[in-house]
Amino acid sequence: MWSQPYDVLIVGAGVAGSALAHSLAHAPSSARSKPLRIALLERSLAEPDRIVGELLQPGGVAALRKLGMEDCLEGIDAIPVHGYCVAKAGQNVHIPYPDRVEGRSFHHGRFIMALREKAKKAPGVDVIEATVNELIECPFTKRVLGVRATRQGEKESFFADLVVVADGCFSNFRSAVMGGAAAKSATRSHFVGTILEDVKLPIPQHGTVCLVRGNGPVLLYQIGEHDTRMLVDVRAPLPSDLKAFILSNIVPQLPASLHTSIHTALLKDRLRRMPNSFLPPTEQGGAHTKEGTFLLGDAWNMRHPLTGGGMTVAFNDVVLLTELLSEVRDLHDWQEISRVLHRWHWRRKGLSATINILSVALYDLFGAEDEALEVLRTGCFKYFERGGECIRGPVSLLSGIAPSPLLLANHFFSVALYSIWVMFTHARPVQESGREKPIQAIPRPDEYPGLAVKAVYVLWTACVVFGPLLWTEIRWW
Structure with missing residues (x-):
């Protein structure tokens, strides 16, 4: 016919x-x-x-x-989104959208x-x-x-x-x-998702990004009056028992206020997964x-x-x-x-390249898999803690209201350089003999030569992360 x-x-x-x-x-x-x-x-x-396609940036x-x-955003129980909260080891950083713009999250x-x-x-x-x-x-x-x-x-x-x-x-x-x-396309991990009922996020009407040691980030955002989406980034190959993996490796590192709801959701709901492809x-x-x-x-x-x-x-x-x-x-x-x-x-290119590069580069930092990336992840969190333009610039890029790969490069390498500064000047956990728990200590001068070598590696890692992503966007074929 x-x-x-x-x-x-x-x-x-x-x-x-x-x-x-x-x-x-x-x-x-x-x-x-x-x-x-x-x-x-x-x-x-x-x-x-x-389980994806549920948050629309400003x-x-x-x-x-x-x-x-x-x-189309009306009548579907959509929730206003005013920014992000990044959580790491019990500390939160508030990252609001600039100029009172709003996103929306929904089923x-x-x-x-x-x-x-x-x-x-x-x-x-x-x-x-x-x-x-x-x-x-x-x-x-x-x-x-x-x-x-x-x-x-x-x-x-x-x-x-x-x-x-x-x-x-x-x-x-x-x-x-x-x-x-x-x-x-390249797939390095999967989002594993479920819905939590009637939970209170650290900052209401904000997306929450939880940085988890030894794993990719966990995202939480409200998609309805009673529903909150939780997405756990799990690297390939996927564990045979995803629920047990999440309960033992992920949940203990999340805010305590979420634990009961997560346990309930995992008991009554099936976990669904989606490949994270580039x-x-x-x-x-x-x-x-x-x-x-x-x-x-x-x-x-x-x-x-x-x-x-x-x-x-x-x-x-x-x-x-x-x-x-x-x-x-x-x-x-x-x-x-x-x-x-x-x-x-x-x-x-202005918008698409900015968001494409940012998505993968930020994932590499938030899902740190080696020592240099861990330095960058710590530096990124502390960069946000500085506030001002250190928040306004990155969130303007992420929200799609500042379509500028040049601005992205500026902030990305500012994070890299600040991460090196943090590595030299901020306290970090040190395990001493005779102590059960590590103590917080600022690097000693005799450690500087080794840290200088590490700094070169960190800067090189930043270039290796950002450079190929930029090339995929500016090449002519």
């Missing part, structure tokens, strides 16, 4: 796909004489149940407002359903429940003409001038769209991508979810892409679409 042809066909009605369908339908365009016909295809239109809220979709599925409902009401948009099986290609030019899908048990073909693949982190079509140019963006269009199609959202570019920046990047991508596509007269013209994709790739 063949459907009527569309102007744009979007595979995946998640965050990026739903937003793009609504945005394109409402975008003013002097280049086209008639409104677009858009098909939004999704395998299941039932409410999804995921930069994402601002982008959602530009798209005319801010009301992922409720937000997705609101986005889909908004897309359904957009003029010219058909939201269709169908499983996309393959891309339809012209046998002569290899241009993508549409997709074959299964709807209510029947095979159906959908055709469009332009096919946008936004089917998420587990994309079935990433390689088909980009071929050999597709970047490879997928750098590769330029699309021209020879880099199969003609007639391109990737959007997590199908194309992923970052570690520690900073909660994924949806912020996605909504900002849609804002820019809609603006550029509204200038295109003929969506079938691949040369023009390729020029749009090139401009889009580099215009998005």
Whole structure:
């Protein structure tokens, strides 16, 4: 069965796909004489149940407002978020958002359903429940003409001038769209999640990041009036008994006020997990991508979810892409679409590169796996304790309101240098013979030569963390 042809066909009605369908339908365009016909295809239109994608940074809220979709945050029991609390060994640092901006946290599925409902009401948009099986290609030019899908048990073909693949982190079509140019995703850990009921976080309406010795960080944030999400970062390979691992290794290091709720949640709820993947963006269009199609959202570019920046990047991508596509007269013209994709790739860099780099770099620091990274993690915590610009700058980057890789580099290496200063001048635990517990002692002058060598290693480690991440963003292929 063949459907009527569309102007744009979007595979995946998640965050990026739903937003793009609504945005394109409402975008003013002097280049086209008639409104677009858009098909939004999704395998299941039932409410999804995921443990990530539940915190939208202030930069994402601002982008959602530009798209005319801010009301999707209403009526879903969303919680205002005013910043972060970083907890380490019983000490807390308050990191508020600047200028009274707000984020939102919520149940992922409720937000997705609101986005889909908004897309359904957009003029010219058909939201269709169908499983996309393959891309339809012209046998002569290899241009993508549409997709074959299964709807209510029947095979159906959908055709469009332009096919946008936004089917998420587990994309079935990433390689088909980009071929050999597709970047490879890397997974170093998993988030293991559950919901705690009626708990009191150290600072209400703030995301809480708990730094845990010997493990990745633990995130807690309220996603409803009674529900608080807990995400435990667990490195690969995963333990065979995750609940026992969390109870014995993680819970004792968390605030005591959370222990009872965590035990209750682990007894009555199953733990779910999600891979924490990093997928750098590769330029699309021209020879880099199969003609007639391109990737959007997590199908194309992923970052570690520690900073909660994924949806912020996605909504900002849609804002820019809609603006550029509204200038295109003929969506079938691949040369023009390729020029749009090139401009889009580099215009998005300010925000996307900042959040992408920050997410992985901060994870390396918070999930310190060696001695140098532990020095950087301690220095980062104490850097935040200084307050002022040492908090305002980093949280502006994290929240998506200061899209500046240069500012990020400045603060990252300021943390590195301050970490070295802390290593020389601050007390650290020292185990002395005859004492059961270590004492706190400032390094002696005779220790300085060894610390100087260690300082070089710490600075080198900072460069090794930051440099490759920056390269993945500025390279031209």
